[in-house]
Amino acid sequence: MELEKQAYDFIKQCQLYKAQTNVLVACSGGIDSMVLLDYLVAQKQRLNLTSVAAVHVNHMLRGKESDEDAAFVEAYCEARGIQLFLKAIPIPALVAKEQGNVEAIARRERYRFFEEVMHKEHFATLSLAHHADDQIENVIMALAKGLQQGTQGMPVRRALGNAELVRPFLSSTRQQIENYAAKHQLVYREDSTNNSDEYVRNRLRHHVVPLLRAENPNIAEAVRVFTEQRQQDEAYFQMMAQQVYDEIVILRENNLIDVDVKRFQLQPVALQRRIIQLLLKYLYKDRTIIQSYTLLNRVLDIAKSNVGNELLTLPEGYQIRRNYDKFVIEMAVKTQAEAFSANIQLNEWLTVPNQMRVCVRLISNDLFVENAQTYYANRSDLGQLLQIRTKKDGDRMRPLGMSGTKKVSRIFIDAKIPDTARETWPLLVNEHGDILAVIGLRMSTSFSKTRRATDDVAVMIAPTTYNV
Incomplete structure (x- = not known):
């Protein structure tokens, strides 16, 4: 079945667009979002839409490539009279300032801009180009990691502030999208990392999904039905849980x-x-x-x-x-802070004070943990015995990005950490007493945010409230 019919039938079945709706399309410039934008513009009258516009965020993460993506989308929309909302957000600078996870910060800022545009410009619906193959990959990744929540997959629609987010291609395959692009001679941007097997999603896309499709050519539909039923089941369980919660919990x-x-x-x-x-x-x-x-x-x-x-x-x-x-x-009743000390075991997560967890792990291709800060190092530069402890008078370290040393107390002051929190703040040290990290604030010169050829371990830092 061609994409035009597949997507149209799905949109109507799920009632994704109300009549006379203003639709905003998140457009990265890649094949999926370019096909979605072209499709919705072409089907505007048939779907009874008032307007179709595009929104693009330049995350400034890939230098010249990011700028070229933004310029490409801008030129495409200008040539076709499509209204475009464009913003460049310095994600690298925000990551450096917050010492947070790149993907999480980029997503937060991207959706913040989407909601801002929708509110100011009165768009009722944001359309994303996630498709059936994306859904298959998401479910497999969730199963591989043992994440029950992830097996529900992406919903066809969900609330986004006072508006709604929809995924009209969720029943359409990557092949159907590629066929549409070829048929209509659409030009699009290629992400240079898509062909690399360094990333888990790419390995699943290149090797696992084709095997599943060989076993069942209708795997996309099977996964769609599976995730839909999981979402329905979870909605029922949540309703039942809420009823009991209201009966046994007193706020x-x-x-x-x-x-x-x-x-x-x-x-x-x-x-x-x-x-x-x-x-x-x-x-x-x-x-x-x-x-x-x-x-x-x-x-x-x-x-x-x-x-x-x-x-x-x-x-x-x-x-x-x-x-x-x-x-x-x-x-909890506040008491005087007690000193904390614990040895780090390789490849094991350790819960430390201030609601954080730390793991020193041998490098593999499956390192990425969403919402975790990840730093790379050569194990010989760190020492034989790694330990977490709280601060001592006179503690100093060599912060990443600086040539000299700095007092740990000054790092706390610069980060505006309250006095009560400083007493229990975890430090990563080695057997020589060298401070390798003020966890969650600064890393030492032994580390790098990007993996170097000699790096063989990674230190990951995550909130205790995140499932790792």
């Missing part, structure tokens, strides 16, 4: 929460997990926190335990007190 002032343990323990495990997720989402509603599998299980264990009294420390100053028939989530 008090100052984020104090009482939970009826006996009634909680009567629920199926599937609902127990989701009730805990609702609790954590309520507690951290003003934070961009993703609940981790480890944190979820720790809370679940104390809720299911038959021990009379227990205490569990949560991120950001909260704690759970288990008192026989109920447990209470509350702010």
Whole structure:
């Protein structure tokens, strides 16, 4: 089936566009988004759309290539009279300032601009060009990593602020998109990294998906049905969990929460997990926190335990007190900070103070962990024994990007870290006492943000509230 019919039938089946809708298309300049833009412009009258415009973000991550992508999209839209909203965002500068994850920061800034444009220009719908093969890859990656949430795949539609995000190509294959581009002689930009097997997604695309398609030529439709059913099942479980949550959870002032343990323990495990997720989402509603599998299980264990009294420390100053028939989530009483010290074991995550986790891992091609800061080094430059400890008077380090040394206390001051947090802030040191990192703030000159030929280990830093 050709893309024109496949996409049109899917759009109508899912009722993705209301009549007289203003549609904004996220356009990177690659084949998928260029085909989507061309398709929606061509089908505007048939779909009864008021207008179709494009939005492009130059992340400034690939230097000249990024600028050429932006210029290409701008020239294409100008030649065809398509309204374009274009913005260059210095993602490298933001990453350096925040010491955060490149992909996460780029996504945050991109969607912030999308929502800004939609609000100011009154667009009801943002259209993305994700297709059926993208969905297959996402599900396989989630299965490989054991991420249950990811097996639901990407939704066909979801809320985006006061507007909506839709994926009209989610039932169309990459081959159908390529055929459309060839048929209509569309020009598009090629990402130089797409052919490399260095990345997990590319390896799946080049080797795994073709094998699945050979076994089942209709694999795209099979995965579409699978993810749709997973999303429907999850919606039902969430509804049931919310009902029980409302019955057994009492929300008090100052984020104090009482939970009826006996009634909680009567629920199926599937609902127990989701009730805990609702609790954590309520507690951290003003934070961009993703609940981790480890944190979820720790809370679940104390809720299911038959021990009379227990205490569990949560991120950001909260704690759970288990008192026989109920447990209470509350702010922990502040006490004088105690020194922290722990050895780092290779390839194992270590939870450290200030709601972070650290892992020193031998380099492999599967290193990427979303929302984790990753730095590369040669193991011989780090030392034989790595340890996490809290600060001592007189601590100094050689920060990455500087030629000399700097007091750790000055690093805290520059980062505006509160005095109370400095006392428990984790430092990465070796057996010689050299400070290799102020975790989450600065790394030493032993590290690089990009992998060098001699690098054989990577240090990853992630929030404790993220499933790694």
